[in-house]
Amino acid sequence: MTLLLKNGRLVDPSQDIDGPLDILIRNGKVARIARNIPSPAGKNRKADSGATVLDMKGLVVVPGLIDMHVHLREPGFEYKETIATGCEAAVAGGFTAVACMANTDPVNDNRSVTEFILRKAAACGKARVYPVASITRNLEGKILSEFWDLKEAGAAAFSDDGRPVTNGTVMRRALEYAHSLDMPVLSHSEDPTLSAGGVMNESLVSTELGLRGIPAAAEETMIARDILLAEYTRASVHICHVTTAGSVRLIREAKARGVTVTAETAPHYFTLTDEALKDYDTNLKVNPPLRSTADMEAVREALRDGTIDAVASDHAPHALTDKAVEFDLAAFGMVGLETSLGLTLKLVHKGILSLPELVVRMSVRPAQILRVPGGTLKPGSDADITVLDLNRFWTVDSGSFRSRSRNTPFQDMPMKGRAVMTIVGGQVVYRELENAP
């Protein structure tokens, strides 16, 4: 199949491109980028018979967005999400690929689960799915999973996300072993002895609400450890869901020292603060928790200056039964695949990020960190493409989510800008454009 996207603004930071360029897609790959590529009705008519030409006037064409941190819940928690519904949500949110965490049931700590996830994703045929295998067997923090076998089965990274690896030696071995396989380790950095029993950020707000707090230090002490271990082993470490000013400072200083540390944050951490919890809305209960205004500002600044490499949604679907309970009893997490881009575009509208910088945070860097294809529209690369309408006004309506779960605190929030078409491997897997194939 051949697809020609004409008259769009093409933004591809991997090639330092931001301008009016056409893009020709053939056999699932980017075939050519140039001004005014002749339509298949022209001289290449015969060769391109059956091709589709789409007018991208007023739209922005970018390398497919990659969400490097989602929970697809299958196997084990299909009532919250399945790989199929998660992939539907991903492409509707503009993502051509997602990395799904290992805290399923059974845990993705062996080849059979990794292969199951890949098989399900292939059957769905929407977003690419990169299974993240667990660092330790059954997420118990004791014995390393079989990294080599898992890599061969198709795992893209290792993480015990949802739980920290508390044993320093286990984390050290994980970093060393994964490094030898050129595989990333994604760290859920949390000292559980400091966060134990906590349900929100420890602050004046938690004091006023009488809710048990999780101190910033619970995150920061573990990030400090992970940075020191990465420095000592000369391996690399990726810090998941960074939320505090102190964490940002640690990462910034480490990067300046030359430590190979990368980091991500999630849209809710640069959009909301713990002040939002005053009505005990369980949709705002996330781990790590929503932090203070100063923390939120630090996270925004870190995204701007690149200290935080990536935006990942930490899409954590939960059924109503997990959330419509007392705050202390509610599950941690919110869905994010279908609001992530809209919330990050708010940073663009506010002038905190440029559009190319957004593409770096949501596509280029995630691909680099995960060592997966994507993040570029260089000719010859997979045609994973997201088309954005930056001027489309819309309102968050959880009732229309493709995700199986609805746990969002952003219901009814007005947004400006969204993905109107998502292309994976040259196939249009999501579209809001008329006449799109």
Added chain:
Amino acid sequence: MILQKKDILGIKDLPVEEIAIILDTAESFVEVSSREIKKVPTLRGKTIINLFYEASTRTRTSFEIAGKRLSADTINISASTSSVVKGETLIDTAKNLEAMNPDVIVIRHSASGAPHMLARMVRQSVINAGDGSNEHPTQALLDLMTIRAKKGTITGLKVAIVGDIAHSRVARSNIYGLQKMGAQVTVAGPATMMPRDIEGMGVEVRTSLEEAVSGVDVIMMLRIQLERQQQNFFPSLREYAQHYCLSRRHLDLAGPDVLVMHPGPINRGVEIAPEIADGPSSVILEQVTNGVAVRMALLYLLTGGKQ
């Protein structure tokens, strides 16, 4: 005068005028409890459900007596005998109770915010009888009533609240209530029991009991849960008592006619020396008496008082 709110969930959201209405109404109900026949027909035909997810003797009994003295039908449900043990959620319980058409639901729950959730779910008035570490509004109201009765006013008083501030819903409700009524509040206790950024609530913070009680008009001692020692909030009960047990020498530092208060139950010799708990400065039992009157006032204002 009537209350504007459907529910009494906390002092934080209660306007000063409404606090005054509640206290005035409560004072008028004190007399009922001193009669030979302690019953008035005010809430005849009304139904009050006491939904207690957390063990409580005095608060539950106080609400029950308050309802009965106003001739309401009061029903007590405790978590150990309710469908909670069968796995029913709070929302399902709420919907079932609502379907039985009570007039007021009184709830105590170990989770902060649970009464707020209940109040959103049911059309009946909800009274918070204590939620987690958040608020215990009826306790604060009865404390305010007791102070006002003894001192004539609350405005301008200096009050020290001492003990486990971090885990105390009584402390939070009293901080809000006392400040709204014009008192200055100092909180004191071990640093491990001071919640984060508590200064942001407008209180002075002390770790020395001596400093905290110097010159104050009211000392509110809080209950120490003995299991906190296992959680390392303090090294030993002995050490805690040595530094935070209210004794004669502390009263000498306080202002003249200082009031000593405690929400109970007391750990004698840990929070308060026995002779102080039973001494002339203590108003601990008057607090209990006023508790019934405050709860009568709330039940009246939220139901009959509206009509």
